[in-house]
Amino acid sequence: MTVNDDSFTNWMHREEIAESMIPIIGKLHREQDVTVLLHSRSLVNKSVVSILKTHRFARQIAGEELSITETFPFLQALTTLDLGPSQIDLGLLAEAYRADDRGLSVAEFTAEAVAGATGDNKIERREGRDVVLYGFGRIGRLVARLLIEKAGSGNGLRLRAIVVRRGGDQDIVKRASLLRRDSIHGQFQGTITVDEATGTISANGNEIKVIYANDPSEVDYTAYGIDNAILIDNTGKWRDREGLSAHLRPGIDKVVLTAPGKGDVPNIVHGVNHDDIKPDERILSCASCTTNAIVPPLKAMNDEYGVLRGHVETVHSFTNDQNLLDNFHKADRRGRSAPLNMVITETGAASAVAKALPALKAPITGSSIRVPVPDVSIAILSLRLGRETTRDEVLEYLRDVSLHSSLKRQIDFTTAPDAVSMDFVGSRHASIVDAGATKVDGDNAILYLWYDNEFGYSCQVIRVVQHVSGVEYPTFPAAV
Template sequence: MSQITNYEKEVAEQALTRRATVEFINIVNDLWYDKSIELVLFRNQLVDKRASEVLNLIDYAKEFVAKPITIHDALEIAKAIQQVNLPSSKLDIGKLAYECHLDVDGCKDKIDFVKRQLKDVTEAQDIQPKDVVLYGFGRIGRLLARELMSKMGKGSQLRLRAVVTRGEINQTVLEKRASLLSIDSVHGDFLGTVQVDAENNALIINGTTVTMISANAPEDIDYTAYGIEDALIIDNTGAFRDKEALGRHLQAKGASKVLLTAPGKGVPNIVHGVNHKDHDPDTVDIFSAASCTTNAITPVLKVLEDNYGIIKGHLETIHAYTNDQNLVDNMHKKYRRGRAAALNMVITETGAGKAVAKALPALEGKLTSNAIRVPVPNGSLAVLSLQLHSQVTTDSLNAIMKHNALEGELVEQIQYSLDNELVSSDIIGSTAPSIFDSKATITDGSTIVIYVWYDNEYGYSHQVMRLAKHIAKVRRYTYY
């Protein structure tokens, strides 16, 4: 009888938990669409999430901070945020719930607690929306389009206005572009609507018109003819890599800033969270978001350099195959990359070891690097073998990394994994560029080996978005 009673109690509790989760999700979406207040849970997105996804994130949060955080805690704080007059902002409800557990007496009145913790959010920031043009519509371009349109909200930050491609634009081409945006073999279906407007050479994404422009040269485009002014051009083609070539974008009427989604020459190479504040968007017009691997390793290397000092090291990146490789054995301008990508592990080079120094000058000449392309379509792993100036233990190193994933300037960049079973498919869809695998850390005195996973498409795209908001000066108040 007691087993039956306990089971019935568990069923009743589960129903209450699910009901609270649905109520929480409704508040998250209301805050986002009504007030442009975005709630996240330890940097994990909550907008448009299902109940099961939210509950999994709550479980992660509970283990991450070693506090009994529940969906009911998050719900109470979300209700309090609803009742406080706040401007457009991005708030980590996981951090707020954690701080609530640290200050039980001060958190009895949730509204007073929220007002106290968010006292710096006193008035709305003067943010002017920024028009964005995607120059190129490949893997990164389409992910950026998804993210830009999913996070449009009230349109107070970045506004995707156009996509530039080469070749004719007609009904068939538009339908193919729409299909590629809607359905993705790696990242799944786009959680929105995409329709074709052939008469106006446009895609209607979530009800908003995005003009498709055909051009062979960036300087030939007049964006103002499409109602686009002072635009940020995000170049995803990889065809223009140096300052002179990228400067051609600025010759186009209606363009004011350029962001390259690849390593660039003669322009600032930025890893957001590490060196983005070193270059003022008021005085710099062309930026590079570096590479996916550079964005993955630089945040954790900064933590190690700041806390222990790095003498030297080697980076080996185990990287998903890319469109640059051949599907079957065929000629290629580089050795080995011509072999069938889905059938072979392929040794190739990477410039990430040297590129780190552009964001962290202290590491100039200290890192060697190589790459192995492996038969997975997405999801990569960086293995860092380093010699430090200080003696460390596995526990002390992991503790430093966990602290930086919880507090400080790198909370958006470093995700701290507690998973014993972490594999490459698990990190697909992560918004952080660096997923630190705490269970794989190896230390031997001052010699360490650490493993950093990264979604080389989705995680990198979010770094591009963060940098784009910095360049466009539309970044809202954040509470992390």
């Protein structure tokens, strides 16, 4: 047998293991509300090749490829346990097991590592929480995809309705088509049907009512069987407490804004200050995509090195707020053609840092350039640190943060030498540290942070909604 034959045989063996993992992962998710992860990446509803690629990607952050033959025994061990709702990371289990010298079997180690999700420690499966989307643009449709994806267990968030202004004939058909196909993020993973007579979109079995209204005051959600719901405002039309309070109609309990909040509206970056949300807070903001991209790395750097001052320059993809061709716009420069120009503009992300991370006393300035790409941006974060360090030390620290800290769902890490923006379309992290571009000189550090300003941000929104709804389940092994 040739070397190539050996390689192909090995590939087929790993394919076979991945195929056997899929029904186990699906059953754990449906029946026990357990989400199986691999270094913070969900394996639920993933294909054979996707599972194998996720294992291989581990070399970008952990330094070496993670073999599926190594993780599969841990997955098998999970099937023998009385698990409650939780997220369990096979990558962290395998890594912790390698470092353990007590001679435990995989089954014994797994039972110990996830003990917080078993037996008397496990939390009960919670009732689903109704969700309403007010607006159905770029972020609204991606949030819809995520809500539908996460509805598999039947006990999480339930997308019950979307509220939009009627756009003309076949409005619901066209909106369903935009949900089904996306030029950047690809096809919807599943089936979508439309019932024009009832004004309903059915997506993977989720019945979603399309409600037409020109103003929040026109809707009584209880008339649609919606109760105690969380409304996600994707329009950005109202950003202060007074304006957003108009959404607190019958059937709506809380309002979450997908734009920076003004005044006393809390700006929440999941992973950083979501635990500060008061139980009785009914209105909150998920800040901006750029704020979500820079605040977690800022917190990480401030925790370890101290940050004395900083500047963020965002090179941001163009958005629907800009014009395809030159035309009137109320803002300076944004009236010029987005796909033809680099456009200097403002960002409120730097000033928003103080709201999300009040412990950081350092002054942070910021500016932004819109560039002719449709998605994925990069934040260049220049920091004056509280002590001198080295590039290797910073990279090792940030790699560890991306793997083991409470920020591992927010901060990703890549060592790919030829990475470009399109490589990060669909990233579920708030930002990705580009190791190759990182620069450190004494007490000065420059971090290059990629972020999918559409999908990554939408994932952060969902995490906040899960948290305030009470369906955000603990992750095991716990971060250290």
